[in-house]
Amino acid sequence: MVDIFYPLQWIADKLTYDVLGIVPDTRLASSVSFIIYDVMKIFVLLAVMIFAVSYIRTYVTPEKTRKVLGGKKGLQYHLLASMMGAVTPFCSCSSVPLFIGFVEAGIPLGVTFSFLITSPLVNEAAIAALWATMGFKATLIYTVSGILLGVIGGYLIGLLKMEKYVAEFVYKVKIGDLNKNARDLSVKERTAAAYESVKDIVEKVWIYVIIGVALGGIFHGYAPEGILEKYAGKDNLLAVPVAVLIGVPLYSNIMGMIPIMESLIGKGLPVGTALAFIMGVTALSLPEIIILKKVLKNELIAAFITIVTVFIIFTGYLFNIIL
Template structure:
């Protein structure tokens, strides 16, 4: 990654220290250099990942997904549902209607939750931003853990047999065929769809990227070294639960949070604690719970939040041990 993005670091150095004339050994210089470099890197990887995943998505429709998963049980179907969740649209309101369509068409509730859990946790934009800021290793860990979290949490919800706690109207809704006959698209048409997705998603998240990188840059340049290692490091046995507790009620776009987390890790926050915080923000945030309350009863929401919270805390502790 360092070799690939070396030209971007050169540009950031040129702009910061020569064009803007900021001294390299100052807090301001460190912050501005961080902001310029990360903004360029995130946008490049963001466009690349969105294009690739959107191209793959032209082969998959919600209707096809329902047909594949309908009535199927077993851990491998939970894994398949989680993988489908990875390539679902980012920054859209499609989660609830897809959830309704899955349940209505006979997809087991636990399998549906595997999709619902992984979909917001792992998407092309988050992968690109993580890759750009935390590196390939941390990104792979986050993606794999997000998928496994969806599989295991969905499986547990299935074992609890909580179908009666889905709102009654969900079973009565008939979702029409949303298939666009993807087999009829040629390469150029798929590429055009992927390009449109890049414009659409980047157009929606660019401001969050800039805000997040700017805040991260300020923290990177001015925060005292080691302050987080002291209060939220491995020596604090409650660091991970505290991070998760802070993340759940937080209302923020994941794109704004990733650069901040990068800066926090650079100042001493353990990677596992940081990833647990990200998962809490993205997987069990208060806004998502409010949306889910429209189709789920309190008992099922409570089970979902409890399972997710315990799983994320466990994941945070595990990564802090192995990394």
């Protein structure tokens, strides 16, 4: 990773020291160089990652996912659903029709939740930003943890047999086969779709990236060394659950929070605590819960929140111990 992005660091240093004329080895120089470098690096990886995943996604539509998972039971199908969720579009605006479509297609409730938990948690934009800011190891940990959360969360919900807590109208809706008139796309059409996805996502998140990197850069240059290690380090037993609670209402700002996390880790925040924060931002967002409330009763919502929260906190503590 260092060799790949060395040209970007060279550009950042040139702009900081030569163009802007900032004196090297100062707090201001450290902040400005950090901001320029991270902004370039995040947008490069965003473009590449989103394009690649979006191209693959043209083969993996929600309708095809429903067909593959329909009526299937077993832990292996929870894993399959979770992995498919990582490459299938899912957001709060599409949660209700997707949920209804999955149930109508005969997909077991637990398998449906494996898909729905992972889909917003593991996405190409978050992975690209994590890779750019925290490196491959942290990104791999985040991705694997997100998929496991979907598998375990969906499996437990399946064991609880909570189908009666789904709104009755869901079982009566007939969406039908939305894919019956679909045709194979050409390479040109798939490429165009991937490009439009890059454009659409970048247009939505660029402001959060800029703000997040700027705040992270300020913290990177001016925060005292060891301040987070002192107050939110591994010895603080409440640091992980507090990080999750803080992350829940920040869903819309996740792209901005990732570069801030990079800076916080650099100042002493444990990786597990940072991981729990990011997963809380993504997996337990208030917008998603409010939308899902339209099709789920309070008991199932409570079970979903409890299972996901406990797993995220456990994951945070686990990685604080082993890393």
